[in-house]
Amino acid sequence: MTPSAPPPHVVDDLAPAGVLRASINLGNPVLTTGDPDEPGGVTVDIAHALGERLSVPVELLCFDAARKSFEAMATGAADICFLAIEPAREAEVAFTEPYVLIEGVYVVPGSSSVREVADVDRAGVRIGVKTGSAYDLFLTRTLEHATLVRGDEGVDVFVAEGLEAGAGIREPVTAFATEQGGVRVVDGAFMQIRQAVGTTRSRSTETVTFLRDVVEELKTSGFIADALERSGQNRDLAAPPA
Numbered sequence: 490m491t492p493s494a495p496p497p498h499v500v501d502d503l504a505p506a507g508v509l510r511a512s513i514n515l516g517n518p519v520l521t522t523g524d525p526d527e528p529g530g531v532t533v534d535i536a537h538a539l540g541e542r543l544s545v546p547v548e549l550l551c552f553d554a555a556r557k558s559f560e561a562m563a564t565g566a567a568d569i570c571f572l573a574i575e576p577a578r579e580a581e582v583a584f585t586e587p588y589v590l591i592e593g594v595y596v597v598p599g600s601s602s603v604r605e606v607a608d609v610d611r612a613g614v615r616i617g618v619k620t621g622s623a624y625d626l627f628l629t630r631t632l633e634h635a636t637l638v639r640g641d642e643g644v645d646v647f648v649a650e651g652l653e654a655g656a657g658i659r660e661p662v663t664a665f666a667t668e669q670g671g672v673r674v675v676d677g678a679f680m681q682i683r684q685a686v687g688t689t690r691s692r693s694t695e696t697v698t699f700l701r702d703v704v705e706e707l708k709t710s711g712f713i714a715d716a717l718e719r720s721g722q723n724r725d726l727a728a729p730p731a
Contacts, residue, residue, distance in 0.1 A: 494542060495699045502696045503568055503688065504545045511536035512567035513551045514558040516619070519591055519660050520571060520684060522720050525551040531589065531716040532571040535686065535707065539569065542703055554641075556621025562689060569700070573623030574683045576630070582687040583697045585704040586731040588713050592659040592678035593624040596644060599671050601653065606677045609654050610635045617646030617655040624656050627680050644669075658682065660722070683728070705730055 495503075503509065513528055513536070515521050521530040528551055540547035550567050552558045562570040563581050574584050595616070597603045609616065614635040618625040619642050628637055635654075640646035644665045647655025655662070659678065666672050686704055688697065707713050714724035 494544065496695070499693070499696050499699050500543050500545065502693050503699070504543055505568075508546045508548050509536065509540045509543055509569065510548045510550055510567045511539075512558040512561040512570040513549050514553075514555050514571060515551050516554045516622075517658065517684075519658060519717075519722055519726065520589065521551075530720040531713060531722070534712070534716040534719075535571070535588065535704070536569070538707060538712065539686075539700070539703060542699075554619065554621060555623065559621070562687070565689075568688060570687045571684065572687055574685050575623055575626045577626045578687070581690060583690050583692060583700075584685040584687045585697075585701045587683035587685045587728040588704050588708060589684040589717070589726050590728045591682045591684065591726060593627065593656060593680040593682055594659045594662050594678050595675040596647065596655045596657070596662050596666050596672050597653065597675055599673050601673075603654065603675055606675060606679045609675065609679070614654060615650070615652040617643040617650070617652050619643050619657070623682050624658075624680060628656060 513521055513532055520532045521528055523529045528549055536547050550561055555572055558570050559572055561567040595609050603609055610632050612634045615638050616635055617638050620639040638646050638652055643657045644655045663674055666674050686700055709730045714727040717726055718724040
């Protein structure tokens with residue numbers, strides 16, 4: 490069942506300027522396609538679906554990294570964001586349940602002795618990560634022995650600095666490994682990345698509940714899976730209803 494239109498105070502709370510400003514991360518090709526002039530993908534489709542429910546226009550604010558998308562919402566430049574649920578963000582962001590589940594994986598040189606995820610967290614192993622990404626935050630708080638090397642893209646740092654491993658999202662990392670040659674993706678995933686819609690914790694409980702209800706309806710109806718498929722992604726990445 491489609492949720493009813495939200496009461497006016499929820500609209501005013503979530504879109505105080507009369508327009509829903511959505512912070513879009515173009516750095517995740519699973520979630521967003523295109524460029525700032527013509528973005529697409531599941532996050533853009535969700536933003537427009539929310540705008541329709543609120544009966545307000547949507548403004549897409551596009552960034553090339555999750556940390557910039559987060560900063561836009563945290564500083565009040567955006568009303569909603571599309572980010573992975575991570576403890577480092579939850580102090581400032583009220584998240585829905587995830588709408589997409591993706592995996593964080595490692596890539597290593599073809600000659601590496603690393604065979605499984607657990608082999609990576611060793612002294613002397615340097616891992617390239619994208620600064621401020623969900624996997625950067627996760628590995629920062631979970632690694633015990635390996636060292637992170639940050640840059641604009643984990644796989645680029647991995648190649649440029651001759652590191653022992655690179656970290657990233659399975660789909661683009663797999664494509665990179667195929668194109669690059671001489672490297673391979675390590676079996677298994679080091680984390681599940683739970684992509685969700687978020688807004689600031691200053692919003693009312695009713696506003697956050699509205700966001701959560703709409704996301705659940707979009708998952709249940711197949712909207713999320715269809716949006717993924719339209720943008721060339723695997724529809725099975727859609728998270729199940731909560």
